[in-house]
Amino acid sequence: xxxxxxxxxxxxxxxxxxxxxxxxxxxxxxxxxxxxxxxxxxxxxxxxxxxxxxxxxxxxxxxxxxxxxxxxxxxxxxxxxxxxxxxxxxxxxxxxxxxxxxxxxxxxxxxxxxxxxxxxxxxxxxxxxxxxxxxxxxxxxxxxxxxxxxxxxxxxxxxxxxxxxxxxxxxxxxxxxxxxxxxxxxxxxxxxxxxxxxxxxxxxxxxxxxxxxxxxxxxxxxxxxxxxxxxxxxxxxxxxxxxxxxxxxxxxxxxxxxxxxxxxxxxxxxxxxxxxxxxxxxxxxxxxxxxxxxxxxxxxxxxxxxxxxxxxxxxxxxxxxxxxxxxxxxxxxxxxxxxxxxxxxxxxxxxxxxxxxxxxxxxxxxxxxx
Numbered sequence: 411x412x413x414x415x416x417x418x419x420x421x422x423x424x425x426x427x428x429x430x431x432x433x434x435x436x437x438x439x440x441x442x443x444x445x446x447x448x449x450x451x452x453x454x455x456x457x458x459x460x461x462x463x464x465x466x467x468x469x470x471x472x473x474x475x476x477x478x479x480x481x482x483x484x485x486x487x488x489x490x491x492x493x494x495x496x497x498x499x500x501x502x503x504x505x506x507x508x509x510x511x512x513x514x515x516x517x518x519x520x521x522x523x524x525x526x527x528x529x530x531x532x533x534x535x536x537x538x539x540x541x542x543x544x545x546x547x548x549x550x551x552x553x554x555x556x557x558x559x560x561x562x563x564x565x566x567x568x569x570x571x572x573x574x575x576x577x578x579x580x581x582x583x584x585x586x587x588x589x590x591x592x593x594x595x596x597x598x599x600x601x602x603x604x605x606x607x608x609x610x611x612x613x614x615x616x617x618x619x620x621x622x623x624x625x626x627x628x629x630x631x632x633x634x635x636x637x638x639x640x641x642x643x644x645x646x647x648x649x650x651x652x653x654x655x656x657x658x659x660x661x662x663x664x665x666x667x668x669x670x671x672x673x674x675x676x677x678x679x680x681x682x683x684x685x686x687x688x689x690x691x692x693x694x695x696x697x698x699x700x701x702x703x704x705x706x707x708x709x710x711x712x713x714x715x716x717x718x719x720x721x722x723x724x725x726x727x728x729x730x731x732x733x734x735x736x737x738x739x740x741x742x743x744x745x746x747x748x749x750x751x752x753x754x755x756x757x758x759x760x761x762x763x764x765x766x767x768x769x770x771x772x773x774x775x776x777x778x779x780x
Contacts, residue, residue: 413686414654415773417741418450422649424462426633429645430614431463434625437618440466440488440607442628444474449692449765450632450650451774453481459631460485466605468626472497475506488533488567492543495522502526507566511535511545516556516563523562532557533567533605536592538585540573547592554601567605567624568596575612576637586619593621612636615643629762638760639751648750650765651741652772654687654721656705656733668722669714674699681725683710685737688719692767693739696757705737706730707744740764 431439441459443452456467456478467483469475470491478487488507495518501508502523510516510532523530534553537544545553550568557565570589575582589608596602606622611630613619629636633648642648660682668674668682676682683705689695698716702709703723713724721739725731740748750761757764 411773412771413657414652414691415775416449416451416768417651417653417775417777418454419649419777420454420458421778422633422647423450423455423458423631426631426646426649427459427462427464427627430611430625430627430630432645433614433616434609434618437609437622438465438605438624439463440468440624440626441631442468442490442626443478444468444470444490445766446770448629448632448762449768451776452477453483454774454776456483456485457481459627464627466624468628472500472506475501475504479504479506486531488531493519495519498522498530499526502528502530502562505531507531507533509533509535509543510553510557510563511537511543512549513553513556516553516560520560520562526562529560529562529564531566532563533569534565534603536568536570536589538570538588538592538608539581540571542571544570547588550592551595551599551601554596554603555599558601565601565603567603567607568593569605569607572608572610572613575610575616577612582613582616590619590621610636632765634750634761634765638762639754641749641751648741650768652687652693652739652768653741654685654737654739656683656731656735656737657686657720658684659731659733661727667714668724670717671715674714674722674724676724679727681727681729681731682713683723683725683731683735683737685721685723685739686719687721687739687772688717690718690769691772692769693721694753694757694767697753700756701739701753702748703737703739704741704743704746704748705735707746709746709748 441464447455535544607624609625710723750764
């Protein structure tokens, strides 16, 4: 195994899901496993989430859905993002549901799906304020009627997406009101589909929403705060940690420059411990000289610039450290922690990006082992 690896606690994912479900006990859960399950590993997380009671899986692309199907996962899958016109046929063959936002898209989907042999499940996307994809709430009845008339499309769901749940209560209420009104219109026309969902991770904490019966658990399922910047809320705990082994140790005198450009110079006799992880693994170069790493239960500063495959930390001269020792770059060691939020603040980003950026080339180790 490589000197660096990601560890994922699947029990923690199950516990996080159970906690989220307690806010919306009557709703089905869609476990969102796009972007390699936010860096955690799509297949293993999908399997764990389904075992924990999730009924649906959400992905961003057909390729992500195919990975799950190739692994033998038969649960319903919804592609939340864009599907190219020629891909609807494969969605039909693989039993993967799609998002439709407007009439032309529905027409393209119908023509392509006709070649796949069975009707494609469709979830209509209504834009209530996110401003990305999605049709107008006022057009949802006509779009639903178009899909319902099709031989090759099956009206299965309707959904929207909160833009500021947990941050802007008034805007969230307006989005909810728009979506509820759209559901009422569909019901009056007898076009209300089986699945109705608007709540993302942040929205789940608001409790049940009238007229809906499913929620989408994304970042919170992984134990991270949906606001992207603060520590995990009570009841959730991160499931992922990033580890690297010490590959080389040497003692250097005061005044020794370390790494590209010599941006770090020792101010006393120091042990330089090299870790087998770098920015090609998603441990971002922007953390150079700033991030803390746990080794031997103590925090040590990254010394100099992070390289493509290696990172150096400066350790006190008298601290016991040897090649093969395990360091934690993200997660807990003993009673100390390096959190995704801490790294995100240094990078000027959010916890989502920190975990999603972890490269596929990093082996994933799952606990408990299967």
